[in-house]
Amino acid sequence: MSGNELRAQAIASITNRNPDSHHLPGRLEDLWAKDVFTLAKMQECLPKSVFKSLQKTIKSGAPLDVSVADVVAVAMKDWAVSKGALYYSHMFYPLTNATAEKHDGFISVQSDGSVISEFSGKVLVQGEPDGSSFPNGGIRSTFEARGYTAWDVTSPAFVMETENGVTLCIPTVFVSWTGEALDKKTPLLRSNAAMSKAATRVLKLLGHTEVAPVNSSCGAEQEYFLVDANFASVRPDLLLAGRTLFGRPPAKGQQFDDHYFGVIPERVQVFMQDVEEKLYRLGIPAKTRHNEVAPGQFEIAPMFEAANVASDHQQLIMTILRATAKQHGMVCLLHEKPFAGVNGSGKHVNWSVGNATQGNLLDPGDTPHANAQFLVFCGAVIRGVHKYGPLLRAVIATASNDHRLGANEAPPAIISIYLGSQLQDVFDQIAQGEVKGSQGKGVMNLGVDTLPVFPKDPGDRNRTSPFAFTGNRFEFRAVGSGQSVAGPLVAMNTILADSLDWMADQLEAKLSAGVDLNAAIQSILQEVMHQHGAIVFNGNGYSAEWHEMAVKERGLLNLRTTADALPVLKEKYIEDLFSQEGVLTPVELHSRFEAYSEQYIQSIEVEAKLVVSMAKTIIYPAAMRHLSELSLALSNLGELGIDLGKEGVTLVADLVKSMMASVAELSDLLTKHFSTPEEHMQFCANTLRPLMDKIRSYADALEGEVADDLWPLPTYQEMLFIK
Ligand code: ADP
Ligand code: MG
Numbered sequence: 001m002s003g004n005e006l007r008a009q010a011i012a013s014i015t016n017r018n019p020d021s022h023h024l025p026g027r028l029e030d031l032w033a034k035d036v037f038t039l040a041k042m043q044e045c046l047p048k049s050v051f052k053s054l055q056k057t058i059k060s061g062a063p064l065d066v067s068v069a070d071v072v073a074v075a076m077k078d079w080a081v082s083k084g085a086l087y088y089s090h091m092f093y094p095l096t097n098a099t100a101e102k103h104d105g106f107i108s109v110q111s112d113g114s115v116i117s118e119f120s121g122k123v124l125v126q127g128e129p130d131g132s133s134f135p136n137g138g139i140r141s142t143f144e145a146r147g148y149t150a151w152d153v154t155s156p157a158f159v160m161e162t163e164n165g166v167t168l169c170i171p172t173v174f175v176s177w178t179g180e181a182l183d184k185k186t187p188l189l190r191s192n193a194a195m196s197k198a199a200t201r202v203l204k205l206l207g208h209t210e211v212a213p214v215n216s217s218c219g220a221e222q223e224y225f226l227v228d229a230n231f232a233s234v235r236p237d238l239l240l241a242g243r244t245l246f247g248r249p250p251a252k253g254q255q256f257d258d259h260y261f262g263v264i265p266e267r268v269q270v271f272m273q274d275v276e277e278k279l280y281r282l283g284i285p286a287k288t289r290h291n292e293v294a295p296g297q298f299e300i301a302p303m304f305e306a307a308n309v310a311s312d313h314q315q316l317i318m319t320i321l322r323a324t325a326k327q328h329g330m331v332c333l334l335h336e337k338p339f340a341g342v343n344g345s346g347k348h349v350n351w352s353v354g355n356a357t358q359g360n361l362l363d364p365g366d367t368p369h370a371n372a373q374f375l376v377f378c379g380a381v382i383r384g385v386h387k388y389g390p391l392l393r394a395v396i397a398t399a400s401n402d403h404r405l406g407a408n409e410a411p412p413a414i415i416s417i418y419l420g421s422q423l424q425d426v427f428d429q430i431a432q433g434e435v436k437g438s439q440g441k442g443v444m445n446l447g448v449d450t451l452p453v454f455p456k457d458p459g460d461r462n463r464t465s466p467f468a469f470t471g472n473r474f475e476f477r478a479v480g481s482g483q484s485v486a487g488p489l490v491a492m493n494t495i496l497a498d499s500l501d502w503m504a505d506q507l508e509a510k511l512s513a514g515v516d517l518n519a520a521i522q523s524i525l526q527e528v529m530h531q532h533g534a535i536v537f538n539g540n541g542y543s544a545e546w547h548e549m550a551v552k553e554r555g556l557l558n559l560r561t562t563a564d565a566l567p568v569l570k571e572k573y574i575e576d577l578f579s580q581e582g583v584l585t586p587v588e589l590h591s592r593f594e595a596y597s598e599q600y601i602q603s604i605e606v607e608a609k610l611v612v613s614m615a616k617t618i619i620y621p622a623a624m625r626h627l628s629e630l631s632l633a634l635s636n637l638g639e640l641g642i643d644l645g646k647e648g649v650t651l652v653a654d655l656v657k658s659m660m661a662s663v664a665e666l667s668d669l670l671t672k673h674f675s676t677p678e679e680h681m682q683f684c685a686n687t688l689r690p691l692m693d694k695i696r697s698y699a700d701a702l703e704g705e706v707a708d709d710l711w712p713l714p715t716y717q718e719m720l721f722i723k
Contacts, residue, residue, distance in 0.1 A: 010230035033283035069121030077119035080168035137591025184486035191493035198500035219304030223345035337403030345481035384495030386532035401480030411466035418465035431529035464541035563681035659698035
């Protein structure tokens with residue numbers, strides 16, 4: 001079948017498809033956490049002492065008593081077997097954005113040849129997948145490929161039911177046999193512990209005698225595109241790169257703003273309900289769903305949870321979105337920029353810190369006391385984001401997210417903080433040394449405190465800021481839709497830990513010198529604003545003025561590409577940050593630089609190869625067919641004495657020529673070798689990418705000239721609007 005026939009067939013099969021069968025999800029109470037080995041289920045089936053010991057580890061971070069593992073393992077297995085499981089899997093999160101799993105059977109053959117299902121504490125607590133094929137950034141050579149997974153008690157085990165069977169899934173960390181973290185969960189747990197320790201120091205200095213362990217929370221808003229699978233299967237770029245490398249913008253894009261929050265198409269709603277039902281069964285609190293800005297783009301947001309659990313759940317959400325889309329004859333694209341010219345997809349990571357005794361520490365509250373505490377924590381975030389802004393840029397640096405950052409739709413690549421006018425005003429006053437009051441509904445309480453009382457009102461929203469305060473949390477808006485949220489959470493927790501430690505040192509020194517608490521807080525916050533106030537920006541982050549001002553006047557970095565951003569991970573001050581807080585050793589940090597730069601280079605090179613092959617084998621032949629039809633028609637007309645001129649032919653011929661010349665150039669460049677990842681990344685960013693764009697511009701121009709019935713690739717119009 002020729003290319004254009006495939007395209008026509010794709011359209012026909014979509015238009016003729018039978019609607020997905022509707023089935024309304026059951027009652028929430030019946031679905032909720034049905035497939036999770038919850039604390040409540042553990043309490044039912046475990047001896048009291050074992051349950052208490054586990055609960056202590058889960059709730060207050062007490063060390064795991066390994067002796068309880070055997071009892072838990074049997075209970076967990078019995079529960080999973082009662083749900084039909086034959087296999088179990090340690091799930092872990094390697095240095096890609098994916099989830100890895102290795103399945104093992106419960107089967108155990110007895111000496112008499114019979115089998116029983118067996119699962120011991122030893123295999124619950126520790127697994128040993130052959131980890132040699134996971135990125136390790138040079139930590140291991142293949143001859144010492146051993147990797148261990150270890151049970152993370154704080155994230156609940158669950159069963160995953162697919163058409164192919166039921167598997168018990170156990171969230172785990174993944175480390176090398178020398179103990180180095182090879183995954184995204186280990187540093188997340190460590191960063192949380194570091195933050196908790198530093199926050200506890202500060203809270204005690206603020207006068208609290210009872211301070212429960214502090215945990216970070218995360219609520220991630222996931223954007224995604226849905227495209228019919230019939231289209232995706234005839235677009236090698238969508239299949240292999242997750243984005244279109246060619247495609248002329250449709251006459252109608254998102255300019256009418258008629259998609260955002262519009263009526264959800266029926267087929268998509270059936271899909272969403274199916275996704276939500278699966279999420280509820282896994283105890284994932286899906287809460288919000290709506291159409292997004294671009295046609296074909298949607299969002300799902302769960303309610304926030306403890307960061308470690310939210311991060312595991314985020315991975316599951318991505319897995320379930322993809323798998324469910326498939327069942328509905330669609331492909332779910334989590335790429336940050338599947339279609340040029342319409343909005344890309346992000347994953348806003350809402351983040352806060354809090355505990356059982358003081359509550360949300362980023363909630364302004366409504367008493368002066370709580371206000372002081374809030375200002376200390378908020379000030380610590382301001383200091384951290386200024387001091388380590390380039391790190392925040394580096395942890396969201398991927399080849400795909402580079403298409404969003406800095407473009408006029410997503411936050412800029414320059415990291416700044418949006419506080420809102422009211423909070424900004426308070427911090428401005430702090431900087432000037434005297435707080436007179438707060439704007440709006442705020443009540444002054446000068447007699448008690450130099451710090452004002454102000455209402456919770458989140459103030460305005462700013463969609464152009466990469467890092468925005470939104471009432472009782474920060475929203476890191478620059479994270480990419482396909483990314484694991486662990487990296488950004490690790491960075492935020494670690495920089496906060498560093499700032500809180502600094503504040504605790506300052507407070508201790510001032511208090512022991514006899515300075516009164518409020519005066520000490522005021523002077524520390526004043527210093528924070530003097531040193532770090534340059535990071536606060538409430539204006540339009542998309543504007544050219546900001547890009548200029550940020551760099552020239554404020555001294556902020558504009559790390560435009562991943563090639564510019566990733567080397568930050570090698571800087572001494574970043575190495576010190578992670579090792580002082582005990583989150584990543586220098587070796588572990590370096591391995592991340594290695595792994596992520598390799599991923600960047602590979603994804604751009606794969607795309608470049610695809611550009612070459614699609615241009616040569618799909619677009620060039622279509623254009624040639626068009627040219628030969630045109631020439632034949634022109635010469636036939638010529639015989640009749642009609643001369644239509646040859647402009648049409650020349651135009652197409654010139655485009656083909658230019659495209660093929662650039663394709664040859666790109667092909668050549670792909671054979672180059674480099675001595676460092678830094679050089680190689682710069683080459684990808686500044687030579688390969690622009691050349692790929694150039695080839696695309698010729699191809700997209702051809703799409704506007706070549707006869708539609710000869711054009712082999714499903715068009716933007718079709719992919720975005722036909723559902
Ligand atoms: P918007 O699109 O207006 O930013 P959404 O309601 O879509 O808001 O998403 C807000 C997200 O922030 C939700 O996941 C919500 O649970 C989360 N969130 C709310 N409070 C907190 C908090 N204290 N810590 C972390 N996330 C939070
Ligand atoms: Mg949001």
